[in-house]
Amino acid sequence: MSVGKRGLKKILYLNETASIGGAENSLLLLIKYLDKDLFKPIVVLPEEGLLSKRLKDIDVRVEILKLPKAVPLSSTFSGKRRYRITALIRHYFNTIISVSRLWDFIRKEKIDLIHSNSLNANIWWAAPVGFICRVPIIWHVRDILPDGNKKRWYVWVSDKMVSGVIVVSNAVGEMFKDMREKDKIKVIYNGVDVDKYGNDADGLGIRMEFNVGKSTRLVGIVGRLDGWKGQDVFIDAAAIILKRLDDIKFLIVGDAIFTNGGFRGQLERKAHALGVYKDIIFTGFRDDIHSVLMAMDIFVHASVKPDPFPRTVIEAMASGKPIVATSVGGVVEAIHDGVNGRLIPPSDPDRLAESVILYLSDKNIATKLSKRARKDAEELFSISVNVEKTQNFYRRFINI
Numbered sequence: 001m002s003v004g005k006r007g008l009k010k011i012l013y014l015n016e017t018a019s020i021g022g023a024e025n026s027l028l029l030l031i032k033y034l035d036k037d038l039f040k041p042i043v044v045l046p047e048e049g050l051l052s053k054r055l056k057d058i059d060v061r062v063e064i065l066k067l068p069k070a071v072p073l074s075s076t077f078s079g080k081r082r083y084r085i086t087a088l089i090r091h092y093f094n095t096i097i098s099v100s101r102l103w104d105f106i107r108k109e110k111i112d113l114i115h116s117n118s119l120n121a122n123i124w125w126a127a128p129v130g131f132i133c134r135v136p137i138i139w140h141v142r143d144i145l146p147d148g149n150k151k152r153w154y155v156w157v158s159d160k161m162v163s164g165v166i167v168v169s170n171a172v173g174e175m176f177k178d179m180r181e182k183d184k185i186k187v188i189y190n191g192v193d194v195d196k197y198g199n200d201a202d203g204l205g206i207r208m209e210f211n212v213g214k215s216t217r218l219v220g221i222v223g224r225l226d227g228w229k230g231q232d233v234f235i236d237a238a239a240i241i242l243k244r245l246d247d248i249k250f251l252i253v254g255d256a257i258f259t260n261g262g263f264r265g266q267l268e269r270k271a272h273a274l275g276v277y278k279d280i281i282f283t284g285f286r287d288d289i290h291s292v293l294m295a296m297d298i299f300v301h302a303s304v305k306p307d308p309f310p311r312t313v314i315e316a317m318a319s320g321k322p323i324v325a326t327s328v329g330g331v332v333e334a335i336h337d338g339v340n341g342r343l344i345p346p347s348d349p350d351r352l353a354e355s356v357i358l359y360l361s362d363k364n365i366a367t368k369l370s371k372r373a374r375k376d377a378e379e380l381f382s383i384s385v386n387v388e389k390t391q392n393f394y395r396r397f398i399n400i
Helices: 022-032 050-057 085-109 119-133 149-161 170-176 200-209 231-242 263-273 289-295 311-318 329-333 349-361 363-380 383-394
Strands: 009-014 039-045 061-064 074-077 080-083 113-116 137-141 164-167 185-187 217-222 248-253 280-284 298-301 323-326 342-344
Touching: 009 085, 022 050, 022 311, 022 383, 039 050, 039 085, 050 061, 085 119, 113 119, 119 137, 119 149, 149 170, 164 170, 164 383, 170 185, 170 329, 200 289, 217 231, 217 289, 217 311, 231 248, 231 263, 231 349, 248 289, 263 280, 289 311, 298 311, 298 349, 311 323, 311 363, 323 349, 323 363, 342 349, 349 363
Parallel strands: 009 039, 009 113, 039 061, 113 137, 137 164, 164 185, 217 248, 217 298, 248 280, 298 323, 323 342
Antiparallel strands: 074 080
16 A cells, blocks of 8 residues: 655554553653654544643644553463453454554555554554555564563564564663564664753742752652552662651652552551651652652662663653662663662662662762763753654655
8 A cells, every 4th residue: 555645754653541651751752852844743542631632732633543452361260371262352353443443544644654652552553554554663662571472472573564663772672682683673762851851940849849848858769659660669768768867758759550559558558667657758640750850859760670761760860860770671771880870789778778878978979970960861861862863763664
């Protein structure tokens, strides 16, 4: 099928949710700074939500197509995996319907390239419809999958049906080490609008909102509430720090987005049990992360499992904040121990507390590392670098 027309190249961006997480914020920035003299972005979402609102706020066209959500197709019983036949059949037919809807939309709009921003969106919708329509497909991979059949299936689809794969770190790229066409893979780090960060005055409103005085040290962690994100380790470290220092508050920013809605209750119970609840502030979901970061004195990343490439880390770098981060996944590609931050092992509240206390007791070290972090953010992780590399990758598949 012949697609496209002379003039602007139409890029169809596909995302499986209208909620906002790190992947969605990265997508928003990419689209916001895309060269509109070359490309016309169109975003397809399964429903209205905060993501669609923010896209419309920057005059990006959003189309709602009722695409089926991923459902568990199997379960484990007595140690054996059982496949849910009814769910498999229903999901199969729903996938056919969603592919048909996308097929019609792509033909009507003469889409030049599909950019899939999530795992399920690519496997169930983008890859099949793009392959059928002969439209180039780029899959933006922002996750690290464990070894197993699911990972092998994703690699196979990438080999057979996808034109190119953007991975957000070399750690994510390791997923595709067995892929035959390795030249399809391109590492492009997430980007941050560095000009938006750096003014400490932007954080004053956050301190006022949560009744934190100017002289009170504020240590924070940002991310959706989930067991592997390490907020429980952060609370354990807070309890250790508070035994040695006073006039400190701890900020836990985020909420459950996709699953695990009861985790916040677990965290609150832990804080009560350790006697530190009065010193910990749960902010819930925030749409003003740059202001939250500017309010902090120290930023903590505490994931206990490999994190693909957390954008909160590069946002904290752009904010010029001292950073303590666990040495997992793509984090080590941004933070270098003793150079622009402190790296610690995962699930180690003692080492976390030790690093925070070091920053609070030695301003020279904190200033030196935070200044280098800001410099690295400007040079390596700016949104301009991200957009330029992404657009150059597009050029491999469409003539401009």
